[in-house]
Amino acid sequence: MLWRIFSAFVKKEFYHILRDRRTLFILIGMPIVLVLLFGYVVTNEFKDASIAVLDNSRDDLSHELRQHLEASGHFHIVADLRSYGDLEGQFKTGKIKMAVVIPARFEDDFFDKKQTTVQLIADGTEPNYATTLVNYASQMILRFQQIKSGAAAAPYRVKVETRMVYNPQLRSAYNFVPGVIAMILMLISAMMTSLTIAREKETGTMDLLLVSPLPPLLIILGKVVPYTVLSFLNAVMILVMGFYVFHVPVLGSLPLLLGICLLYLAVALALGVLISTKSETQQAAMMSSLFALMLPTMLLSGFIFPIKSMPALLQHISSIIPATYFIDLLKSVMLKGNDLSFIWQPTLILTFMLVVLLGLALVSFKVRKE
Amino acid sequence: MSSTADHIIEADKLTKRFGDFTAVDAISFKVKKGEIFGFLGANGAGKTTAIRMLIGLSRPTEGEATVAGFDVYRQADKIKENIGYMSQKFSLYEDLTVRENIRFYGGIYGLSRKKIKEQTGRIIEEVGLENSAGNLVGSLPLGWKQRLAFAVSMVHSPSIVFLDEPTGGVDPAARRQFWEMIYQASAAGRTVFVTTHYMDEAEYCDRVSIMVSGKIEALGSPAKLKEDFSASSIDEVFVQLARGGAVISD
Known part of the structure; x- marks a missing residue:
């Protein structure tokens, strides 16, 4: 009997979902759009960055350095400048984002004095991009120096060798795939659920449900339940896209990973129900979801901005956002291949959040108004 | 006074306050089994609040009430099994078809598949929607939606059905058709508790109560009320009441 009632309910919910184009788009289109957007547009990786070179030396070695920079495929020298005066014009038009200044007597100083300075000038109006370009160029110049000095190297030298574990190529997909999963699941579970409950209140059908003997x-x-199923499929879809399109691996156990997704889903759904009990209209539900859930999930979870560099207050806020723990868990299992013994702590915190939110949601969902 | 057994709804000094505002002020009345009871009053007189207390959507501040023999405070769940409700907001799912709506409400009342099929056929025929059973409810004219909502509220064959302003916004012909359905329900032994602010509809009821700012100011059969107030219509009774003065007869 309960099962029959329940299935009638779920069936109705699917009619709502399938017949509303907006809902369908959010459910199916949104994850794909977001993944592609983050994959191809929002990225720190670069190729063919346009740079200028001001070569004051014009000897064999400076020529080789220029070739070395271009050979990487990351830099494209679009302007060969004659003087410092030309630099500003290049930056102002925005044609270049970085300029490499090679000093006079480059080759002579390098081999005779064993000391010379190459200057990198970057456009600071886009700080992230500028930093990325400068870092990359510095590394290449260092490498160039090592090749050229070879055996003639100074006797005392500290050689720095870096290796980025878990993401050796520093692919941004390794970061955004978990981030997008956190966002999408929050969007669909919390926002859509709160919207659909608020809609029933707005149209008055909620009263009919409450007057029926349904618990x-x-x-x-x-x-x-319908939104749980759909969000879960979405999580799987993003994981598959991440794996096949952006080569993000799943090193840890897949069941554990899916289990974590379910846990986070449940937290998000409880939040959605909680919001809907407080909002009488769809608009109110939408606003609360956006400001209380979506923005923090995007900005304060460590997905876009690193938590460690936030001011103390924001770090505290970030520590009560479910996505903070979820993203941590996802990365831990997907990229580091950790098992439960490494990740019990964030798992426990999420579970605790779930219990509290579920309790609050059930208490505030009242059949009878005082 | 007739015996309690014949009364399917009883309210005794039922009161609802929101802060300082008393929406329903100690109303007392009894509704007989099988009767069409009109709950009249201007907009904002407290009709909807009173109905919401009776059907278990709102907890009374004070007073007693029983519906179908069950207490509104403690046995709201029992009450729900015995009542149907149609709210003044038109309340079927517009993005579901006629048939899907009937099946859904049948489903949440736990009817068997066979029973749902039977009821679907009966309701579609009763409302006259044979040609639109597969259409979305949102595409139907308001008068049809209202009659369908009424029929759907009785899908589980409740002994009482509460109608809150069921005929708002439609023309007199559609209202007349709706009242035909109320008569049919009543003839089938169902008690109909209907609120309205159309005074002409009061004439169709067995008995009416008239609410003015939270209080019941008159109660009785339409004929009796007209006699008591020496009025030619219930509308006149209402106008007199709005100026002050109360008569309760049974």
């Missing part, structure tokens, strides 16, 4: 828990479950 309140069943009303909530009937609303939540």
